[in-house]
Amino acid sequence: MAQAAVGTVSNLQSREPGPEVLEKVDKVIEAYRGKEGALIPVLHEVQQIAGYLPRCVLRRIARGLAVPESEVYGVVTFYSLFTMTPAGRHKIGVCMGTACYVKGAAALLEAVRSASGAGADGISHDGRFSLEVTRCVGACGLAPVLSVDGEIYSRVEPEAVPAILERYP
């Protein structure tokens, strides 16, 4: 039988940049326009807002800051903290805090990777999951801990992972 979630935390984010997101993006660009070295902080703030950096947003930033698009793309692909892929529909977190680690979080992470199909950027090809390694979530007594869309699963054995993920289509 599939394991039940033991609680929730709220960390959902929007996936497509809608007009309100683009408006915020423009505000960030406006705040940095004409400043030296603006590109990286702008990309950073915009990613916070939009969740990722799609083409249309990168083009907006390039035009807004008068930086060639090739350079913007170069920076985004150079630093692993930037991503051009939208987050998956469901967000998986694997805790790598000391307690979870000691209780076998590494094996759990591997199991989540293979069950979710997450690529190097943590996002599965079908856009279903994005996988993130988190720091201690403060549930050490329940280690190792896995969270999906904020729902916390405790003392997860690697074999239990596929059944948990099946609940998130």
Added chain:
Amino acid sequence: MERVRLLIDGQPVEVEPGATILEAARRIGIDIPTLCHHPALGGGGACRVCVCEVEGAKTLVAACVCPASDGMVVWTHSKAVRDARRMVVELILAAHPQDCLACARSDTCELRRLAARLNAGPARFRREKAVPAVDASNPSLVRDPSKCILCGRCVKVCRDVQGVAAIGYAHRGIEAAVGPAYGDPLAYTRCVFCGQCAAVCPVGAIVVKDDTDRVFEALSDPAKHVVVQVAPAVRAALGEEFGLPAGTDVTREMVGALKRLGFDAVFDTQFSADLTIVEEGHEFIERLKSGERLPLITSCSPGWINYMENFHPELAAHVSSCKSPQQMMGAVIKTYYARQAGIDPETIVSVSVMPCTAKKFEAQRPEMNSSGYRDVDVVLTTRELAAMLRQAGIDLSGAPQADFDSPLGESTGAGEIFGVTGGVMEAALRSVSFALAGEPLEELEVRPVRGFEGLREAEIEIAGRPVRVAVAHGLSNAEELLRRIQRGEREYHFVEVMACPGGCIGGGGQPLSKDPEIRQKRASVLYRGDRAKRQRMAHDNPAVRRLYEEFLGQPGSPLAHRLLHTTYCQKLSPAAAS
């Protein structure tokens, strides 16, 4: 200033401060091998092929970027150095397609030569990489990223010299790549197809699209009447491909060689350059009189036209509506010439030989069909013509000398200097001042617009009024000039822009060269040619006069407009659209 004294391979050498070890070594005849460094672009430091041993330094140093310093002791081919260089080249080869036999740059590849020179082979390692797709999305250039060695020369020339930055570095580590944003094909970027990247790429990763077979095919089709036109800059450089010193004028040998290749008629783009001046001069005088849409900006460089359309569509009204000389000639060949010679224009294959890769793009623009046919069918670069001649076994110096055919082979000195920065301006000023003042300029050679400064300006007195002109070559210089105009810091009547550094003589399709004086040498051919001409003002060209009398009517006539003028648009690439 204090001179710097150092020892290289035991030999003393003295250089000015700031000179690199590479430069110091070349001063005494030691040729340290290089790969990423290009003298016209500066920098380097990426490939480490040029490493040397410097006594007291902990690691080997890159000679192309390391400045020589006083008292330095340098060894350029010790065992450590030789081993390191060979390792660098072998690591590059390990991830490189072993494709030399089928590679367009086989003959001229710097990597291949370097491997031979350093006795480096590909056999020791093999690193398989995913093979990226070849980009043949446009009529001018072909990019094969699998051959890219990440030297960065194309990035530098595109960003710094041309201000386009269509290509850049992306990703990191083993996935590092050079190319357009998002891995897009060049056709989706704001690339202007100037080909400067192909001219500096050391390997076969960016090459000019090869159209030679299309021309060979036409030449061997007896049903076709194959004519060719040749741009001024070609005759000033083609000799270099056949081992002649840069600056050799090979006009008559080139015409002879083209006839040997089998062209039915060999025409001179300098004829249509003269024609351009007559039309553009007419346009300029009208604008000068009305005071509208000044400055007039020249339109003969298709790389510049692409740039204007992609980056400054707001300037379209200022740009002359004249087609480039190539396209004017194309339209005249399939109308006037066809009628005169009694040839069905349908059977004409119109070829042009140009220093320029953007001309390939221009010839395929949908609107370039005012003759009722494709005005120019195939565009070859200077390098492609050389390749055809070699394939046909024609050595330029052995070819019989010949003259251009009439009626489109006659030209004045004005048409000749079109090939060098400032030349279009000078040619126009000669004719415009004659038209306005009724007499030639006191000094026919307009010195202030000559030379190779990136930006030049002058005030010329014509018929008692000052005419302010400016000249820019290389698109980042052009951008600077346009900015000054748009900010209202400068006012001009007439502006010349050529996309390539040096003008057409420095075009992306010209023979590859690292000679820092190459532009001066090629320009000297055109300036000498100008001086040797019987007529030096475009409107004096008797064949151009006949063309108006027999066919076009007046400059600016409706027929002239239909055949010789064009309109501009904002290029509908996704990059330009937003």
